[in-house]
Every structure is written in C-alpha cells, then in structure tokens.
Amino acid sequence: MAFHFMRSSREELVLDEIDAHNRRLSRADRARKYEKMSRSPYRFFRGTNHLYWGDVWQDWRYYLFGGLKDTLTWLQGDAHVHNHGAYGDPRQGVHYGMDDFDDAVIGDYQYDLWRHAASMVLDAEENAGLAPDKTARAIRHLLSTYLDTLADHADGRSPEDIHVKYIKKPLGPFIRKVMRKKGRAKHLAKWTKIDDEGRRHFNLDKKKMGSVSAAEKRRLVAALENEYLQTLQSRADRPRSHFTVKDIARRLNAGTGSLGLLRYYALIEGDTDSVDDDIILDIKQQTAPPAYRFMNAREKRAWRKTFDHEAQRHALAFQALANHPDDYLGWITAGRKVFSVRERSPFKKDFPTHKVDGFKQYRRLTRQWGRILAREHIRGAHALRPEDPANFCRAVLSRCNNQQEAFKAMVVDVTFTYARCAKHDYRVFLAERGVG
Numbered sequence: 001m002a003f004h005f006m007r008s009s010r011e012e013l014v015l016d017e018i019d020a021h022n023r024r025l026s027r028a029d030r031a032r033k034y035e036k037m038s039r040s041p042y043r044f045f046r047g048t049n050h051l052y053w054g055d056v057w058q059d060w061r062y063y064l065f066g067g068l069k070d071t072l073t074w075l076q077g078d079a080h081v082h083n084h085g086a087y088g089d090p091r092q093g094v095h096y097g098m099d100d101f102d103d104a105v106i107g108d109y110q111y112d113l114w115r116h117a118a119s120m121v122l123d124a125e126e127n128a129g130l131a132p133d134k135t136a137r138a139i140r141h142l143l144s145t146y147l148d149t150l151a152d153h154a155d156g157r158s159p160e161d162i163h164v165k166y167i168k169k170p171l172g173p174f175i176r177k178v179m180r181k182k183g184r185a186k187h188l189a190k191w192t193k194i195d196d197e198g199r200r201h202f203n204l205d206k207k208k209m210g211s212v213s214a215a216e217k218r219r220l221v222a223a224l225e226n227e228y229l230q231t232l233q234s235r236a237d238r239p240r241s242h243f244t245v246k247d248i249a250r251r252l253n254a255g256t257g258s259l260g261l262l263r264y265y266a267l268i269e270g271d272t273d274s275v276d277d278d279i280i281l282d283i284k285q286q287t288a289p290p291a292y293r294f295m296n297a298r299e300k301r302a303w304r305k306t307f308d309h310e311a312q313r314h315a316l317a318f319q320a321l322a323n324h325p326d327d328y329l330g331w332i333t334a335g336r337k338v339f340s341v342r343e344r345s346p347f348k349k350d351f352p353t354h355k356v357d358g359f360k361q362y363r364r365l366t367r368q369w370g371r372i373l374a375r376e377h378i379r380g381a382h383a384l385r386p387e388d389p390a391n392f393c394r395a396v397l398s399r400c401n402n403q404q405e406a407f408k409a410m411v412v413d414v415t416f417t418y419a420r421c422a423k424h425d426y427r428v429f430l431a432e433r434g435v436g
Contacts, residue, residue, distance in 0.1 A: 053294055
C-alpha cells in the first residue's frame with residue numbers, strides 16, 4: 001500500500017529544496033556552485049542558507065528567549081564565520097567585521113546567533129582543529145560577550161563606541177598584513193590594466209572577469225550615470241565627473257550562496273583624471289533573502305509594503321547594520337532586475353580561521369564576533385525604533401534575566417544539533433551527485 005499523504009523524508013526535502021533554489025541557474029553556474037558546496041560541510045552550509053531559514057523560521061525554541069516585537073532587529077541574515085573579514089577604504093581606514101548584507105532581514109536576534117554559532121561548530125572542526133568541548137566553550141564566550149555588550153548599552157549609549165580590538169593575535173597580525181599588502185594601487189593592478197594609450201580598463205584575461213555586450217554596457221552606463229546618483233545617501237560634494245564610467249565587465253564565479261546571480265564591476269573616474277585614483281564599483285543582482293520564502297502571507301504583505309524592491313532593502317539594511325557604511329552605496333534597475341551598487345573595498349579579505357593557533361586565540365576571536373553581532377543588532381534595532389534606542393537591549397536582557405546559563409546551554413544544543421543535521425544533509429548531497 002502506498003502512503004502518498006506522508007511527508008517527504010529529510011533526504012527528499014533537502015534535494016528538492018536545493019534543486020528548487022538553484023533551478024534558474026545556468027547549467028554551468030549550477031555545476032560550479034555544486035562543486036564548491038561539495039568541498040566540505042562548511043562550504044555546503046554556506047551555500048544552503050535557504051535550508052537554514054526553512055528549518056528555523058518556525059522553530060518554537062526562539063520563543064524561550066525572544067519572540068517579542070522588541071527583540072526584532074535587522075539581521076545580517078547569513079551570519080557565519082567567514083562573513084567576517086577586513087574591509088574599508090583609504091578615507092575610512094581598514095576595519096574588521098561583517099559587510100555582506102545581501103541576505104539581511106528583519107527578525108528575532110537569535111536567528112543570527114544560531115547560524116553564526118552553527119558555523120563555528122563546522123569551522124572549528126574543519127579549520128581550527130578544536131575538540132567539541134572547546135568549541136562549546138567558544139560559543140559560550142560569544143554569547144557572554146554579546147549579552148555583556150547589550151548590558152553596557154541598555155542605558156541608550158550609542159553603539160558607535162563598540163570597537164573591535166586589533167592589538168593581540170590573531171586579529172592584530174591579520175589587520176597589519178592587510179594594510180601592508182593591500183590598497184588602492186594593488187587593488188587596481190589586480191583587476192585592471194593600462195593600455196598603450198594610457199587608459200585603464202578591466203583585464204579580461206583574468207578567469208574571474210568576462211566581457212559585456214555593447215548594448216548591455218550602454219544600459220549599465222546610463223543607469224550608473226543617472227539613476228544610481230539619485231540613490232546615493234550622500235555624494236560628499238563630489239561632481240558628476242567623479243562618477244564617469246570608464247569601463248564595465250562581468251564578474252564571474254564569485255561567492256557560494258550567491259553564485260549565478262548577475263554581477264558586474266564598473267570602473268569610475270574618481271577625484272581626478274589620473275588613472276591612479278580610479279574606483280571599482282561592485283554591482284550585484286539582489287533578490288529576496290532566503291527568509292522571505294518562509295514568511296506567512298501577512299509578513300510578506302508587510303515586507304512588500306516596506307520595501308520598493310530588494311536593492312532598496314539591501315541599502316537600508318547596510319545603512320542600519322554597518323559600522324562604516326559605504327559612501328558609494330546605492331542601486332540601479334535594469335528591466336525587472338535590481339542591483340545593489342557599492343565600492344569594492346581595496347582591503348577586502350576574509351579572515352583565515354585555519355591560521356588560528358589554538359583555543360586561546362579562537363576564544364579571543366570569538367569575543368570579537370560577539371561584540372560585532374551585538375553592535376549590528378543594536379544599530380539595526382535603533383534604525384527600526386529610533387524613538388527608544390535602548391529598548392532592544394532591555395528586551396533581550398529581560399528575556400534572559402536570571403537565565404543566561406540556560407540561554408547559553410540552549411544555543412549550544414541548538415547549534416551542535418544543527419551542525420550534525422548540516423553534515424547529514426551534506427552527505428545526502430554528495431551521494432546524489434555520486435561523490436564520496
């Protein structure tokens with residue numbers, strides 16, 4: 001007897017979701033993305049954020065220490081260890097933190113903590129070589145720092161005074177190396193070249209760069225030199241000539257979760273007509289964040305009423321969450337597609353967790369992650385409720401009042417369990433592909 005009314009198995013659900021999420025990709029892009037996801041459980045986790053949100057959106061446990069309107073904030077939406085890194089520009093300097101807000105969403109603060117902590121379980125096993133008990137301790141340090149930072153700002157103090165410490169290992173040497181080895185000149189040399197007539201343009205000999213058609217280029221140039229300028233928060237008194245587009249190229253094979261979305265680089269003039277101060281803009285197609293799919297009808301109506309489109313949502317999230325928002329943050333539209341626009345940082349560099357030397361350094365790094373997440377959530381909540389900037393801190397602390405150890409134990413349990421689930425899903429994915 002066939003029981004057709006029975007729910008799908010986890011294996012069927014995982015494979016169906018991956019297929020549905022990537023169905024619109026070209027065969028080549030889908031193959032490249034699946035190859036990246038096949039490399040390890042952590043890379044699989046990074047490429048299946050949609051699975052995470054489908055699993056946790058209705059998880060009853062988030063009501064234990066949240067689930068209130070006042071515990072809502074802007075979330076990074078794809079919080080994981082390798083979404084921390086160096087970023088910045090010559091004007092603002094080099095900073096460490098999160099600056100990828102493509103999947104940003106408004107939701108309960110715990111969703112970011114759960115995803116980040118689950119990524120720590122996978123990363124600590126794969127890259128840092130920590131035993132599970134040490135990883136659990138590291139997660140508890142992340143949570144302690146997060147709650148302590150909220151407590152320090154429950155009086156309404158600005159989150160601008162929450163700083164990441166760069167002195168000791170492992171962040172100190174990392175930041176100093178980035179400052180020494182990166183910068184505008186090396187950034188331009190990596191992606192562009194100067195022709196015989198002294199003009200700079202993108203180097204299409206690089207595997208990660210592709211050409212655009214003449215018609216495509218005309219549409220993008222027109223959008224960047226007109227619509228885009230109207231979306232900038234501030235042009236900092238820069239003349240239109242600063243934004244003159246000198247070249248455009250397709251960016252290929254970038255990222256894991258976002259691989260397959262349209263992406264371009266644009267080279268603009270900068271402050272002078274010298275080729276040495278040209279600026280590279282990163283133009284990236286924006287779609288609804290994975291969490292949107294799992295919202296109910298009322299939540300989706302509110303979402304569509306709040307945001308004109310997903311590139312606007314990205315810009316608002318970036319402004320709300322980032323400690324050093326990008327001066328070039330804006331957007332363009334092209335037909336029915338929308339694209340975020342921002343500067344490609346000359347100092348962009350992911351932090352190499354495989355170079356962390358032992359638990360002491362990992363714990364030190366974990367505390368910075370807790371501080372960064374708290375700062376983002378405080379800023380995000382302030383953007384949503386500017387009339388009472390400390391309300392979020394008080395609401396979270398009230399939910400965890402006298403139960404902080406229980407809160408930490410619950411998060412550790414949730415994230416270790418979810419990491420085991422992610423590894424199971426990874427094996428299912430490999431088996432379907434005939435790998436391993």
